[in-house]
Amino acid sequence: MTKPTYDVVAIGNAIVDILAQAEDSFIEEIGVAKGSMQLMFSPEEADALYAKMGPGREVSGGSAGNTVAGIAALGGKTAFIGQVADDQLGEVFAHDLRAAGVDFNTAVRPGQPTTARCLIFVTPDGQRTMNTFLGASQFLPAAALDEKVIADGAILYLEGYLWDPEEPRAAMRKAIEIARAAGRKVAFTLSDVFCISRHGGDFRKLIDDGLIDILFANENELLALCEHAEFESAVAHIHGKVPLLVVTRGEKGAMALQGSERVEVGAEPIERLVDTTGAGDMFAAGFLFGQAQGRGLQDSLRLGAICAAEIIQHYGARAEKDLKKLAAESVAG
Numbered sequence: 001m002t003k004p005t006y007d008v009v010a011i012g013n014a015i016v017d018i019l020a021q022a023e024d025s026f027i028e029e030i031g032v033a034k035g036s037m038q039l040m041f042s043p044e045e046a047d048a049l050y051a052k053m054g055p056g057r058e059v060s061g062g063s064a065g066n067t068v069a070g071i072a073a074l075g076g077k078t079a080f081i082g083q084v085a086d087d088q089l090g091e092v093f094a095h096d097l098r099a100a101g102v103d104f105n106t107a108v109r110p111g112q113p114t115t116a117r118c119l120i121f122v123t124p125d126g127q128r129t130m131n132t133f134l135g136a137s138q139f140l141p142a143a144a145l146d147e148k149v150i151a152d153g154a155i156l157y158l159e160g161y162l163w164d165p166e167e168p169r170a171a172m173r174k175a176i177e178i179a180r181a182a183g184r185k186v187a188f189t190l191s192d193v194f195c196i197s198r199h200g201g202d203f204r205k206l207i208d209d210g211l212i213d214i215l216f217a218n219e220n221e222l223l224a225l226c227e228h229a230e231f232e233s234a235v236a237h238i239h240g241k242v243p244l245l246v247v248t249r250g251e252k253g254a255m256a257l258q259g260s261e262r263v264e265v266g267a268e269p270i271e272r273l274v275d276t277t278g279a280g281d282m283f284a285a286g287f288l289f290g291q292a293q294g295r296g297l298q299d300s301l302r303l304g305a306i307c308a309a310e311i312i313q314h315y316g317a318r319a320e321k322d323l324k325k326l327a328a329e330s331v332a333g
Contacts, residue, residue, distance in 0.1 A: 002152075004152055004153055004154040004184070005077065005149075005152035005153070006077050006078055006079050006103075006149070006152055006153040006154065007071060007076040007077050007078060007153070007154055007155065007288070007289065007292035007293075008067070008068055008071050008076065008078050008079075008153060008154070008155045008156075008157050008187075008288050008289075008292060009068075009078070009079045009080075009081070009149055009150055009152070009153030009155070009156055009157070010064035010065070010067060010068045010078065010079070010080050010081070010156075010157040010158070010159070011064060011080075011081045011082065011140075011145075011156070011157075011158050011159070011162065011168075011171065011172055011175055012062050012063055012064025012065055012080070012082055012157075012158070012159040012161065012162050013062040013063065013064070013065075013082060013116055013132075013134060013137040013138075013159065013161055013162050014060075014062055014065065014080075014082030014083055014084045014090075014093050014106075014115065014116060014136070014137045015060075015061050015062040015065070015093070015115075015116040015117060015118045015132065015134075015137060016058055016059070016060055016061065016089045016092050016093050016115060016116070016117050016118070017058070017059050017060070017061030017062075017117075017118045017120055017277070018050070018053070018056045018057070018058050018117055018118070018119050018120065019056055019057055019059070019120045019122060019128075019277065020053045020054045020055060020056035020057075020119075020120070020121060020122070021054060021121075021122050021123075021124075022053075022054065022121035022122065022123060022129075023123065023124070024123050024124075026052075026121065027121060027123060027129050030049065030052070030131075032129055032131065033129075034123065034127055034129050035127045035128070035129060035276075036129060036130070036192070036194065037118075037129075037130040037131075037132060037161075037192050037194065038130070038131050038132070039132055039133075039134065039164070040131055040132065040133040041133075042133075043113060043114060043133060043135070045133070046117060046119065046131075046133035049119055049131055050117075050119055053119060053121075056119075058089075058092055059096060059318060060092060060093040060094075060095075060096035060097050061118055061278070062082065062116070062118075062137070062159075062161075063159040063161055063189065063191060063280075063281050064080065064082070064157055064158070064159040064162075064189075064281075065080055065082065065093075065097060065102075066278045066281035066282065066285070066318065067157060067189075067281045067282070067284045067285045067288070068080050068097075068102050068157070068285070069097065069100040069101075069102055069285075069318055069319075070281065070282045070284075070285025070286065070289075070307055070311075070318075070319060070323065071285045071288060071289045071292075072100050072101035072102050073100065073101070073285075073319050073323040073324065074285065074286065074289045074303070074307075074323050074324055074327055075289075075324050076288075076289045076292060076293075078101075078102050078103070079102065079103040079104070079105075079146075079149050079153065080097060080102050080103070080104045080106075081104075081106050081140070081144070081145060081146065081149070081150075081175075082104075082106055082137060082140060083106060083109055083136050083137050083138075083139055083140035083144065083168075084106070084108055084109070084115045084116075084136055084137070085108060085109050085110075085111075085112075085113065085114050085115045085135065085136035086108040086109065086110050086111075087114050087115055089114060089115035089116075089117060090108055090115040090136070092115075093115060096318075100318070103149070105146065105149075106140070106144055106146075107144060109136045109139060113135040113136055113139075114133075114135045114136065115135055115136050115137075116132065116133060116134045116135040116136060116137040116138075117132070117133055117135065118130050118131065118132040118133075119131045119132075120277055122274075122277065125273070126273035126274050126276050126312065127276060128276050128277040130277075134164070134165065137162070137168070138162075138164065138165035138167065138168060139165070139167050139168075140162070140167055140168040140171050141167050141170075141171060142167075142170050142171040142174045144171065145171055145174060145175055145178070147178050150175050150178045150179055150182070150184075151178055151179070151181075151182035151184070152182075153179070153184060154184060154185065154292055155184065155185045155186075155187050155214070155288060155291070155292065156175060156176070156178075156179040156184055156185070156186050156187065157187045157188075157189070157284070157288065158172050158175070158176075158186070158187070158188050158189070159188075159189050159191050160188065160189055160190045160191030160192065160195040160196075160199070160203065161191040161192065161195060163195060163198075163199045163202065163203075164195070164198065164199070169202075176206075176211055180211070185213040185214060186211060186212055186213050186214070187212070187213065187214035187215075187216065187284075187288065188203075188206065188212045188214070188215055188216070189215075189216040189217070189280070189284060190203065190215070190216065190217045190218075190221040190222075190225060191221075192221070193220050193221055193224045196221060196224040196225050197224065200224065200225060200227075203225060204225065207238070207241050207242055208241065212242050213242070213243050213244060214242070214243070214244045214246065214288075214291075215238070215242040215244070215245050215246065216246050216247075216248075216280070216284050216287075217245075217246070217247050217248075218247065218248045218249070218250070218280060219231060219247060219248070219249045219250070219252075222234045222235070222238070222247055225238070226238055235247070235255075235257065239257060243258065243259075244256065244257070244258045245257045245258075246284075246287055246301075246304075248279075248280055248283050248304075248308070250267070251267050252266075252267070253265050253266040253267045253305065254267075254283065254301050254304060254305060255301075256287075256297040256300070256301055258297060261297060263296075263297040263298050263301060264301075265298065265301040265302055265305055266305075267305060267308075267309070268305045268306055268308070268309035269309070270309050270312065270313050271313060272313060273312055273313070274312065274313050274314055276312050277311075278311050278318070279308045279311055279312050280308070281311075282304075282307040282308050282310070282311040282319070283304040283305065283307060283308040284304065285304070285307050286300070286302075286303035286304035286305070286306055286307035286308070286323075286327070287300045287301060287303060287304035288300075289303060289327075290302075290303040290304070290331075295331075299331050302330065302331050303327055303330075303331055306323075306326055306327060306330050306331070307319070307323060307326075307327075310323065310326060
């Protein structure tokens with residue numbers, strides 16, 4: 001097995017986030033569940049909701065894209081594979097990701113649909129409610145995979161959000177084969193309870209077939225995946241099925257379970273909760289960076305908590321402070 005070029009290679013939705021502040025009453029008015037992610041199935045629907053937004057700002061997003069941007073900010077070497085259209089939002093996405101230090105060379109897709117966008121409404125309590133039009137991102141074909149890049153990544157990181165459409169689902173299955181043939185690890189994030197409600201059977205089969213080395217979940221996602229009502233029962237259910245389980249628990253911190261080793265850390269203290277957009281993505285960034293650097297579970301969890309704490313204290317899912325410096329100050333050695 002050759003030395004990897006990349007710490008992490010990610011495959012995910014190539015989405016431009018458009019963030020705006022909103023009151024709770026607006027979330028009720030548009031009829032969506034606060035703090036969740038809903039899909040929009042036409043550009044017309046996305047345009048109509050966009051017209052109702054207050055002043056917003058655009059930044060490249062997508063769960064896995066946020067994670068590799070975070071790893072790059074920590075000093076890691078990353079690449080991203082995802083589909084954009086040949087349009088202005090596609091250019092925004094590519095420019096932002098490359099400017100963050102992430103290698104991104106997936107060919108653009110001509111014609112319709114447009115590049116994916118996620119309209120994010122942030123309420124005064126910092127909760128984000130996401131409304132996503134997947135657009136071109138749901139047409140990532142297996143042929144677009146750069147097999148050399150995947151084989152050159154120490155860890156292949158896949159997001160559950162991209163499991164909905166058929167083409168990317170087939171692409172991710174092929175990517176898993178490529179990574180495992182190269183002797184690399186495969187990490188998977190469950191992404192959202194609604195993803196599990198749609199694809200829980202597929203996710204459980206991936207795990208049961210031994211194709212996932214690192215599984216990321218928040219507490220609610222773990223309960224949904226295991227179909228248990230109690231946290232420790234769900235942990236016991238999944239223990240032994242994945243080599244490394246990582247669970248975030250909001251203000252209760254996070255835990256990692258690897259073999260007989262179980263480590264828990266508390267949430268990092270913050271001055272003010274502003275926006276939870278990207279908290280899980282950035283936690284995964286810190287944890288995966290720690291693992292790629294050969295750190296133990298304790299340090300990797302701390303790095304994840306540090307990154308998540310930074311991101312929730314401002315709007316958007318990309319770091320504003322120097323993550324490399326924060327990590328060096330907080331995690332010795």
